[in-house]
Amino acid sequence: MKYDHILIRYGEMTLKSRNRKMFVSALRKRMNRALDGMDVHIKTTRDRGYIDLLEADAYQVIEKLKHISGILSVSPVVKIEKSEEEMKETALQFAKDFGAGRTFKIEAKRSDKTFHLVTFDIQDMLGGYVLKNTDHLSVNVRKPDHTITAEVRHDAVYMYHDTVQCLGGLPLGTGGKGLLMLSGGIDSPVAGLDVMRKGVEIEAVHFHSPPYTSPEATEKVKKLVDIMSERTGYDIKLHIVPFTELQTTLYDRIPDNLSMTSTRRVMLKIAEKLAGTTGAEAVINGENLGQVASQTLTSMHAINEVTNMPVLRPLLTLEKNDIVNMAKQFGTYETSILPYEDCCTIFKPKSPKTKPSLEKVRKFEERVDFGPLIEKAISGIETYTPNSEEAAAEFGELL
Ligand code: ATP
Ligand code: MG
Numbered sequence: 001m002k003y004d005h006i007l008i009r010y011g012e013m014t015l016k017s018r019n020r021k022m023f024v025s026a027l028r029k030r031m032n033r034a035l036d037g038m039d040v041h042i043k044t045t046r047d048r049g050y051i052d053l054l055e056a057d058a059y060q061v062i063e064k065l066k067h068i069s070g071i072l073s074v075s076p077v078v079k080i081e082k083s084e085e086e087m088k089e090t091a092l093q094f095a096k097d098f099g100a101g102r103t104f105k106i107e108a109k110r111s112d113k114t115f116h117l118v119t120f121d122i123q124d125m126l127g128g129y130v131l132k133n134t135d136h137l138s139v140n141v142r143k144p145d146h147t148i149t150a151e152v153r154h155d156a157v158y159m160y161h162d163t164v165q166c167l168g169g170l171p172l173g174t175g176g177k178g179l180l181m182l183s184g185g186i187d188s189p190v191a192g193l194d195v196m197r198k199g200v201e202i203e204a205v206h207f208h209s210p211p212y213t214s215p216e217a218t219e220k221v222k223k224l225v226d227i228m229s230e231r232t233g234y235d236i237k238l239h240i241v242p243f244t245e246l247q248t249t250l251y252d253r254i255p256d257n258l259s260m261t262s263t264r265r266v267m268l269k270i271a272e273k274l275a276g277t278t279g280a281e282a283v284i285n286g287e288n289l290g291q292v293a294s295q296t297l298t299s300m301h302a303i304n305e306v307t308n309m310p311v312l313r314p315l316l317t318l319e320k321n322d323i324v325n326m327a328k329q330f331g332t333y334e335t336s337i338l339p340y341e342d343c344c345t346i347f348k349p350k351s352p353k354t355k356p357s358l359e360k361v362r363k364f365e366e367r368v369d370f371g372p373l374i375e376k377a378i379s380g381i382e383t384y385t386p387n388s389e390e391a392a393a394e395f396g397e398l399l
Contacts, residue, residue, distance in 0.1 A: 008049035026171035070171035101145025175199030179280035187286030293352035
């Protein structure tokens with residue numbers, strides 16, 4: 001089938017009647033960027049979008065659209081005149097192209113109420129024509145193998161057979177900004193991408209402790225940011241915090257079974273300060289209830305106490321298996337499972353408390369002046385931006 005357009009159905013933003021214009025224009029911007037260099041023309045209206053496929057291949061364009069949040073689904077379509085003959089021939093073309101499966105139905109949508117045939121008549125006409133001109137098909141309206149849709153609109157008739165589900169959610173840039181706590185593990189990249197799907201732009205923060213953590217571990221986090229940026233068409237800035245001095249101080253001064261709680265508290269304090277300077281309104285992490293000692297409700301309560309900022313945990317109640325599948329789908333999994341640890345084993349407490357006492361944590365922390373160390377760590381932050389000159393130079397070195 002030679003398609004000439006792609007029909008774009010919007011996601012949840014169809015609910016946002018007053019902000020619709022802003023959502024549509026944000027989505028348009030994302031599509032422009034994703035389809036840059038392709039021979040297409042993008043048109044958006046209040047309730048749907050069309051891509052005019054000048055010379056581009058429909059499914060190559062759809063591959064790009066699939067990853068844009070705010071698009072619920074797309075269909076490659078044939079746009080024709082409002083003529084019975086053209087509609088019949090196009091329906092037959094679709095039927096001849098069906099893959100496996102012997103049953104079909106015609107679905108007509110008639111938003112042009114002046115069209116001379118009503119919905120039922122259109123279905124009857126097209127169904128009858130297809131049946132008469134093929135010998136292996138039959139109609140099944142309940143559970144057809146194939147559906148051919150004919151939408152009669154004011155400007156033209158749009159016909160299609162295939163609908164591809166996309167990411168849904170909201171266009172990036174319509175939901176403010178968040179700061180993602182990004183480790184090298186499986187969970188946090190997925191958490192970030194999931195929040196981006198709802199329109200939130202992100203910057204990321206990573207804590208490393210050289211020489212206890214290896215350069216490869218930091219490179220791995222940069223690579224994750226590259227993948228996430230490529231995937232979303234949005235360059236995610238990564239702030240790398242030198243954490244060694246704080247890490248060793250925590251190790252020396254806080255009892256082993258509470259050090260994980262204090263470490264997370266200090267990280268969150270730094271993240272909160274950084275959020276203030278980047279314009280982020282929330283911190284995002286990859287925590288999952290019950291996964292490890294620091295991720296029980298009691299632990300989260302003790303850690304969260306250091307900030308008033310919302311801490312978003314999009315993966316909180318998911319099954320690990322589902323998170324792994326999401327990571328595979330997003331393309332971050334293979335990098336996440338590389339062996340380089342983002343935290344040195346010598347700092348890993350032998351038996352971290354699953355129910356840390358906030359009172360005890362506070363008592364031990366009071367004995368140490370973390371303030372200057374926190375300030376020093378913040379002033380030592382280095383920022384990496386994907387697709388920047390630095391990223392290009394690093395890529396050059398790899399070749
Ligand atoms: P992940 O796969 O995301 O590393 P995890 O299951 O290994 O998660 P933890 O290591 O306990 O869990 O980390 C919980 C969350 O704390 C992470 O999802 C991440 O958001 C944040 N975090 C942990 N370590 C770091 C780090 N070095 N830098 C930035 N954030 C971190
Ligand atoms: Mg981890």
